[in-house]
Amino acid sequence: MTAMAHEPLTQEEVLLEGFLALDTPEGFRAELVEGEIVVTPPSDGDHEDCIGLIVSQVIRRSRTAMQFSGNKGLKLEKAEGCPKDHVIPDGTFAPEVLRLYRGAAPWMPCQGVVMVLEVTSTKPKADREVKRRCHARAGIPLHLLVDRESSEVTLLSDPAQVDYRKRSTLSFGKPLPLPEPFAFDLETADFL
Numbered sequence: 001m002t003a004m005a006h007e008p009l010t011q012e013e014v015l016l017e018g019f020l021a022l023d024t025p026e027g028f029r030a031e032l033v034e035g036e037i038v039v040t041p042p043s044d045g046d047h048e049d050c051i052g053l054i055v056s057q058v059i060r061r062s063r064t065a066m067q068f069s070g071n072k073g074l075k076l077e078k079a080e081g082c083p084k085d086h087v088i089p090d091g092t093f094a095p096e097v098l099r100l101y102r103g104a105a106p107w108m109p110c111q112g113v114v115m116v117l118e119v120t121s122t123k124p125k126a127d128r129e130v131k132r133r134c135h136a137r138a139g140i141p142l143h144l145l146v147d148r149e150s151s152e153v154t155l156l157s158d159p160a161q162v163d164y165r166k167r168s169t170l171s172f173g174k175p176l177p178l179p180e181p182f183a184f185d186l187e188t189a190d191f192l
Contacts, residue, residue, distance in 0.1 A: 016083040029071060033130050035082030043090075043121055050119050050146050051090055053190050058093060064181035065096040066114075073107040074116075076138035085134045091117035095181060114181060115142035120149060132156060136164045142179070146191060153188050 009017070012035075019032045027042035055068050069092050076085040086107055093115040094100040100112045116135050118127045127145065135143045136159040143156040143164060151172045156164035157179065170176050172192045175185035 012078075012081075012083040019083075019086065029088050031088050032083065032086040033126065033134060034079040034085065038123065038126060040121065040123060043119075046148070047090075047119050047121055050148070050191055051117065054117060054144070054146070054186065055091065057184075057186055058182065061184040062178075062181070063183035066093045066182075067096045067099070067101060068093055069101050072101065072104075074110045074113070074138070075107045076110055076134050079133075079137070085137075087131055087134050089116040089131070089135070090119050093117070110138045110140055113140050115144055115178075116140055117144045117146075119146040124149060133163055136160060136162065144178075144186075148191075151192065153186070153191065 015035065015037075016032065019030065019037055022030045022037070022039075024030045024039060029040050031038045031040070051070065058066050058068065070090065071088050072092050073086060073088050074092070076087060078084045092110075092113045094112050095114065098112045101108075118131060120127045124147070128147065132143055132145070136156070139159050141157065141159065143159075145154040145156070147154065152169050153172065153176050154167060154169040155176055155178065156167055158165040168176065170188065173189045175187055177185050
């Protein structure tokens with residue numbers, strides 16, 4: 001019997017394999033973000049209430065019919081020296097006509113996603129900075145951040161390789177214009 005030689009795994013491959021083999025406790029979510037494994041506990045009720053308020057507005061008021069997925073795993077472009085990012089935004093929106101989520105794998109590519117939603121939680125730096133860069137690198141057109149600590153909502157657009165080039169930040173209570181394909185003003189008064 002002849003033994004077959006195998007190429008040694010790279011550090012990126014070992015990290016990715018270890019991440020994909022994780023068995024997190026129920027309700028927790030694990031992400032691989034810029035080469036770091038991040039495990040997040042279940043969200044509190046105010047976090048989920050905020051997401052629900054946004055989803056109901058998008059479904060009712062968007063010019064283009066949208067589908068929403070909460071906690072959908074996305075495979076994104078990688079940062080230098082890291083395996084592909086595997087992130088789970090609080091929400092993703094895609095035009096309903098695409099039926100993007102039907103038959104999708106647990107970790108799907110992000111092509112067709114027009115907006116990701118992040119609401120700050122126990123790790124606000126990841127929500128504010130790291131995941132924003134991941135979404136920009138992947139070319140996701142819009143990134144909506146609800147920052148509960150600063151009572152602000154931020155819409156990032158015009159993604160580039162490193163970050164989003166445009167930013168619009170408003171205090172809770174002021175309507176935030178969402179561009180096409182949404183084309184309506186997101187009411188934020190109930191976020192207070």
